Amino acid sequence: MKSHPLAASGLAKSFTMHLRGGILLPVVENASFTLKAGECAVLAGPSGVGKSSILKMLYGNYAVDAGSIRIAHQGDIVDLADATPRQILAVRRDTLGYVSQFLRVVPRVAALDVVAEPLTARGASIGEAREKAAGLLARLNLPERLWHLPPATFSGGEQQRVNIARGFITDHPVLLLDEPTASLDAANRAVVIDMIGEKKRRGAAMLGIFHDTDVRDSIADRLIDVTAFAPRQAA
Template sequence: MSEPILSVSGVEKTFILHLREGARLPVVSGAGFELFSGECVALGGPSGAGKSSLLKMVYGNYRVDAGHIRVRDGDEVVDVATTPPRRLMRLRETTMGYVSQFLRVIPRVGALDVAAEPLTGDGVPREEALARAGALLARLNLPERLWGLPPATFSGGEQQRVNIARGLIAHRPLLLMDEPTASLDAANRQVVIGLIEEKKRAGVAILGIFHDAEVREAVCDRVIDVTEFAKAA
């Protein structure tokens, strides 16, 4: 078997509640797993088990208290748990994509530009980037009349489709997804299932939270039970 693109080992995280006199809230302890190219793995467990926290630790939004989160970046392996911020930013630009639950964008920037931005950041000519973004937004059934409008004015489901387009438009070998279909109707969930399957066939490794059982069963190769890490904490 090839080397994993993601290797998590011995990860621990505790939140300090400063407004509660420094109370400690253990999240995970001894978290460990591997993720390989071309597979989709779900983080499973009930609400509060630490799934979103673990995903944010892999992306580097949360620092870990102990352990390693190693991501293969070409010929180099980067430990997200200890790497400097600038190296983490480069890792996100080249290797690690993220589709969060909520779209965070600059005000007054149109949806087409929001979706195309990762491509222009990769050096793709603007005209080509906009064309590819438009094709993806059309596939996600976002009406063309909305493409020039800022997504802040959209419904939750419309914003999430822009969010998905932005997260999937550029090739990143490792893709993190936090409930990508939570705000979508049945038709658009099927579109996202198809897009995830295409990413897998292209060799992308996907780690996600999929509360929708239909989506999880359709795209995931296995489930990691996060409650085992929460028990240890």
């Protein structure tokens, strides 16, 4: 049996707020789901139910209290819930991509190079990477005069398109999408929907958060109800 690109099992996460008398804030309990190649699953549920926390656990930004996150990485299975930082970075470089809601801007780096970077990090030549980056930015209708500027001063929608291009430039087998269309207009939302469709046909497994129901209906193969993983309220 071929293993899933990603399988989460029994994930639990709580925050201990030491600055507030050590109160315990449970966010997720017993979250279990799998992703199949070529599908886009969507985390569903109201705000604050833990959707973003789940993506951050999968990507390694949040430590996991219990459970496992098994990801197929270069012929092996790595459990991200207790992988070393080095393993997590290797998985991020080659296997697990992430499109966050906001771009973390690096001072002085031009938009084109921000987008090209994940490819050069995997050994592509700068010329080849920039060419592909330019293609994506053009497709997302980012005006060409912005390509050689650092995105720090871009509008929210422009930054988000840079972020999407950066997340989509590689062929990562698993891709996490944290509201990638939140600040886009209808035309650009349609482009992103197309791009997600292409990723599916190329066999990528995707997990996303989409508040926009139109977008969600057009790309979701399956909804994962996150309220089922909400912790029982502690007394």
